Amino acid sequence: MFLRVVCFVLCFCMYIVQPRAEENINIGYLEQVVPRPPILSNLDEVPEDEGLAGAQVGLVDNSTTGKFLGHNYKLESRIVKEDEDVLSAAKELLSLSPYLLLNAPMKSILEISKLPEAENAILFNVSSLDANLRDEACSLNLFHTMPSRNMLSDALAQFAVKKRWSKWSLIHGVHETDRAYLLAFKKSANKFGLEIVDKKEWAFDADMRRNAAKEVPLFTQDMPDHDMLIIADELGDFGRYVIYNTWIPRPVAGSEGVIPSSWSASVEQHGAAQLQSRFKKAKNRLMRSIDYAAWAAVRTIGESVTRTDTSDVMKIRDYMLSDEFALGGFKGRPLTYRKWNGQMRQPIPLSHSRAVVAMAPLEGFLHQRNELDTLGLDKQESSCTAFTE
Amino acid sequence: MRLITLLTLSLLSTSVLADEIWVTNEKDDTVSIIDVETEEVIRTIEVGERPRGIIFAHDYSVVFVCASDSDTVQVIDPKTGKVLHELPSGEDPEQFVLHPNNKLLYIANEDDAITTVVDVESRKVIAQIDVGIEPEGMAVSPDGKTVITTSETTNMAHWIDTETQKIVANSLVDQRPRHAEFAHDGSELWVSAEIGGTITVFDTETKKEKAKISFEISGIHRDKIQPVGFEKTKDGKYVFVALGPSNHVAVVDPKTYTVLDYILVGRRVWHMAFNADETKLFTTNGVSGDVTIIDVDSLKATKSIKVGRFPWGAAFRPTSG
Numbered sequence: 001m002f003l004r005v006v007c008f009v010l011c012f013c014m015y016i017v018q019p020r021a022e023e024n025i026n027i028g029y030l031e032q033v034v035p036r037p038p039i040l041s042n043l044d045e046v047p048e049d050e051g052l053a054g055a056q057v058g059l060v061d062n063s064t065t066g067k068f069l070g071h072n073y074k075l076e077s078r079i080v081k082e083d084e085d086v087l088s089a090a091k092e093l094l095s096l097s098p099y100l101l102l103n104a105p106m107k108s109i110l111e112i113s114k115l116p117e118a119e120n121a122i123l124f125n126v127s128s129l130d131a132n133l134r135d136e137a138c139s140l141n142l143f144h145t146m147p148s149r150n151m152l153s154d155a156l157a158q159f160a161v162k163k164r165w166s167k168w169s170l171i172h173g174v175h176e177t178d179r180a181y182l183l184a185f186k187k188s189a190n191k192f193g194l195e196i197v198d199k200k201e202w203a204f205d206a207d208m209r210r211n212a213a214k215e216v217p218l219f220t221q222d223m224p225d226h227d228m229l230i231i232a233d234e235l236g237d238f239g240r241y242v243i244y245n246t247w248i249p250r251p252v253a254g255s256e257g258v259i260p261s262s263w264s265a266s267v268e269q270h271g272a273a274q275l276q277s278r279f280k281k282a283k284n285r286l287m288r289s290i291d292y293a294a295w296a297a298v299r300t301i302g303e304s305v306t307r308t309d310t311s312d313v314m315k316i317r318d319y320m321l322s323d324e325f326a327l328g329g330f331k332g333r334p335l336t337y338r339k340w341n342g343q344m345r346q347p348i349p350l351s352h353s354r355a356v357v358a359m360a361p362l363e364g365f366l367h368q369r370n371e372l373d374t375l376g377l378d379k380q381e382s383s384c385t386a387f388t389e
Numbered sequence: 390m391r392l393i394t395l396l397t398l399s400l401l402s403t404s405v406l407a408d409e410i411w412v413t414n415e416k417d418d419t420v421s422i423i424d425v426e427t428e429e430v431i432r433t434i435e436v437g438e439r440p441r442g443i444i445f446a447h448d449y450s451v452v453f454v455c456a457s458d459s460d461t462v463q464v465i466d467p468k469t470g471k472v473l474h475e476l477p478s479g480e481d482p483e484q485f486v487l488h489p490n491n492k493l494l495y496i497a498n499e500d501d502a503i504t505t506v507v508d509v510e511s512r513k514v515i516a517q518i519d520v521g522i523e524p525e526g527m528a529v530s531p532d533g534k535t536v537i538t539t540s541e542t543t544n545m546a547h548w549i550d551t552e553t554q555k556i557v558a559n560s561l562v563d564q565r566p567r568h569a570e571f572a573h574d575g576s577e578l579w580v581s582a583e584i585g586g587t588i589t590v591f592d593t594e595t596k597k598e599k600a601k602i603s604f605e606i607s608g609i610h611r612d613k614i615q616p617v618g619f620e621k622t623k624d625g626k627y628v629f630v631a632l633g634p635s636n637h638v639a640v641v642d643p644k645t646y647t648v649l650d651y652i653l654v655g656r657r658v659w660h661m662a663f664n665a666d667e668t669k670l671f672t673t674n675g676v677s678g679d680v681t682i683i684d685v686d687s688l689k690a691t692k693s694i695k696v697g698r699f700p701w702g703a704a705f706r707p708t709s710g
Contacts, residue, residue, distance in 0.1 A: 065521055065543040068521065068559040069559075271541065274499060274523055281500075328542065333612040372612075
């Protein structure tokens with residue numbers, strides 16, 4: 001009888017295919033609140049939990065898998081105001097866990113990545129589109145689940161090539177981010193053989209809600225003929241008033257119209273509808289790009305821990321950068337990390353509020369390694385050396 | 390005279406005489422019924438919202454359809470196409486299997502991370518089992534002792550004991566497992582992983598991985614080769630694997646686990662069903678909205694038939710014998 005019991009217990013253990021040790025994985029989340037410059041419209045509302053909500057939904061996903069494997073995940077979050085010390089908050093979180101998500105401006109992300117406390121950490125940039133962070137300012141402890149501006153502008157350029165809308169006119173705002181987006185569009189136009197026939201800065205201070213119909217036709221009247229009007233207006237200040245008010249009838253894209261992004265509410269294919277509905281059920285609002293980037297960061301940690309059965313940070317980093325790593329991200333292709341700068345490869349949906357118009361990389365844009373590398377900084381253009389040293 | 394009678398009969402009621410393939414159209418809320426002989430759609434019936442999984446009772450007396458967005462499983466009379474009643478299914482039922490006892494339906498509730506067990510006679514839920522995120526693939530072993538649920542985001546195959554309705558083991562597979570099937574003799578479990586691009590073969594006895602099958606089609610990036618549904622011939626000769634957006638079906642030798650051939654079909658090929666003698670295979674092609682027929686002997690696609698929008702599941706219904 002005793003023997004039979006022992007046998008039963010043994011057999012049962014063998015049935016649990018992965019005999020695993022308990023692992024506790026803490027994940028830090030740090031947000032630095034930045035005041036937003038005023039914009040013309042009063043309609044926009046940025047959810048207070050933007051980013052954090054995505055991390056929380058990702059944590060539930062991780063925990064569901066983890067409960068079958070003895071992996072316990074916890075999220076520790078800090079939200080600091082502009083005048084508070086973001087570096088000491090980062091140090092505090094890094095003392096609790098080597099995994100840290102950063103929803104902060106480029107400057108803070110850069111500073112945190114240089115902290116001695118962060119040297120053996122894995123930081124995830126879930127908010128900044130800045131090209132330099134992926135280039136000269138890159139660092140081995142810093143990964144990016146948010147796409148770069150160049151990935152977004154390249155996605156739009158591929159779409160324009162495919163549509164043969166090869167002449168672009170550009171309108172950009174006055175903010176630093178708008179100029180950065182403008183630069184990205186210029187680079188993409190050059191990369192994909194598009195022609196920029198005009199560019200204008202939007203420096204109006206009139207209230208466009210009342211007179212867009214009068215101002216915009218005049219503003220666009222002297223533009224040379226173009227196939228597409230590209231808007232660089234990341235804050236959403238003026239772009240919305242340009243659509244349907246241009247002098248000549250042309251499609252609008254960029255920050256308005258057809259928008260390249262890492263995620264939008266209209267993404268539904270490849271099982272995305274499930275992530276959307278899971279998010280909506282949990283948070284009672286639509287999922288945004290920063291939410292998606294935070295979700296992908298938390299899922300990256302979860303997927304790596306699941307596959308390696310360890311929470312050792314160096315082993316996790318090696319795994320993330322290995323050929324074995326692949327994350328299902330509801331965009332139709334496995335998400336992986338670029339080995340030369342830690343950027344997460346991902347398809348870029350080009351969408352408006354009601355539907356996805358196209359998904360980049362578009363068919364026909366080939367690459368010797370991975371078609372996703374037709375978007376953004378490719379290996380040979382990158383001046384990031386931290387990952388190869 | 391006899392011939393004339395037969396002809397007349399077949400003209401009057403083709404559906405009574407010829408075998409059929411039933412195809413759920415996910416975005417049309419309909420089922421297209423294809424005549425296996427004439428290879429044409431002979432009937433279209435209306436069902437609940439977003440129909441996906443479809444299976445017949447083992448005696449073919451009724452057909453079960455997962456109406457995902459109606460949160461129900463509909464029980465339909467195959468002769469009339471009328472919905473007889475609905476079964477409680479849990480939220481968002483996607484795929485399901487019918488236990489060999491013809492009594493218990495095991496349903497994957499995609500939005501709820503649950504597998505629901507429904508008694509089709511009493512029409513009651515008898516168990517709900519917590520599984521991983523986005524359960525989808527469902528399989529039952531030929532002896533009825535084990536049911537498998539695969540979960541797409543958790544990337545596992547969960548082994549459920551049908552005596553206790555509890556999970557007894559969890560096996561990791563590659564990214565986004567979509568479909569699971571036992572070998573006809575029950576010795577192996579096959580699980581496809583859409584994003585991982587592989588099929589993992591498990592030994593049922595030890596629940597250990599035995600083989601892994603990958604796919605390669607020249608001119609198509611491996612990221613686009615995404616195995617989803619698959620079906621095995623009873624003679625153990627072939628396994629046909631739908632490869633999603635690569636628009637191909639792979640032919641696998643189940644003894645050597647090697648790929649023998651790739652057959653071009655419609656766009657985003659998803660699931661499939663054989664005719665009675667397994668000479669024809671019908672594949673659902675979601676994006677192109679059609680069903681491709683593959684001739685199993687020559688391994689060639691012979692015809693594509695227009696059905697509704699986003700055909701998803703396919704099931705065989707014998708009527709001639």
